[in-house]
Amino acid sequence: MLQKKTKYAIKALLTLAKEYKEQKPIQISKIAETEKIPRKFLEAILLELRNQGIVGSRMGATGGYYLSKHPEEIMLSTIIRSTGGPIALLPCVSLNFYESCAECVNEETCGLRDVVLEVREASIKILSKTSLADIIKRENKLIKKFKV
Amino acid sequence: MLQKKTKYAIKALLTLAKEYKEQKPIQISKIAETEKIPRKFLEAILLELRNQGIVGSRMGATGGYYLSKHPEEIMLSTIIRSTGGPIALLPCVSLNFYESCAECVNEETCGLRDVVLEVREASIKILSKTSLADIIKRENKLIKKFKV
DNA sequence: CAAATATACTATTAAATTAGTAGGAATTAA
DNA sequence: TTAATTCCTACTAATTTAATAGTATATTTG
The missing domain is CATH 1.10.10.10 (Winged helix-like DNA-binding domain superfamily/Winged helix DNA-binding domain)
Structure with a gap:
């Protein structure tokens, strides 16, 4: 969250x-x-x-x-990271807040990590292509949609 | 996290x-x-x-x-939810831990919510098709991979 | 049946994180 | 020079998460 x-x-x-x-x-x-x-x-x-x-x-x-930049250039992923929110579900797959798991014998062969990595990729794919401008655009679209 | x-x-x-x-x-x-x-x-x-x-x-x-079930039938999404971990990034898009945002005038037209909904869908898609058995399979694959 | 070994359950404490506040210093415009 | 504003540091409060303690209840086995 x-x-x-x-x-x-x-x-x-x-x-x-x-x-x-x-x-x-x-x-x-x-x-x-x-x-x-x-x-x-x-x-x-x-x-x-x-x-x-x-x-x-x-x-x-x-x-x-x-x-400091145009709204099209400020990405959601950047904002989340800048305010301390890791996007990944586990620290062992976090790029910016990496930490290894105390119990993990071998990170490379951890099945859970492998899944969580996939989830991270999927999330970042969306968050890093969505800018402030995009959010506003979406808002306008939704307003139109619900007005009709 | x-x-x-x-x-x-x-x-x-x-x-x-x-x-x-x-x-x-x-x-x-x-x-x-x-x-x-x-x-x-x-x-x-x-x-x-x-x-x-x-x-x-x-x-x-x-x-x-x-x-209580076969490892193939126990999904990661179920485990996460059962132990109190919401998958969604915001409570307003959480199925199981829903809560409206205090400040939101209209949830239906919130641009941020719209994006966060997409992220949730993407995450759940992966987590709800991955079972305990799948994680073990991945582990075995990774072990093989790193042995070579 | 008694002893040993488990889980079941409730209550409490400790630690960590997150949210929010206080107050004064520095800067700028008018 | 005054009013309005951000800058900065240090706290405090609230909430959430992690972990522990202790007793009750159930089950197996000799």
């Missing part, structure tokens, strides 16, 4: 994406309000996303956060 | 599967030892698996646990 932190991050980034215009900052408080995210928590999350290079910021009055 | 509990469950069930013979019980302590799982914790896990109908048990001397 994704952490709340990750979900908040995605929602916040979607807000930035919807009003995307290069370097145009939006304030934390505005995002927190529209997305119903605890203000201070969001502050911490955006700071982290900034350190990861996903968003940029401007300090001072009229400051705020903005996407 | 799968919980340790789930991983222990899978390992324990694989042990039972490898020595499978209808209704032939194996003791907790033996499984705990070969799989390096804390004895008492495993006890609790097996009890749960029993209440879920995945294993059967016999009390008293010479008692123990045994698979």
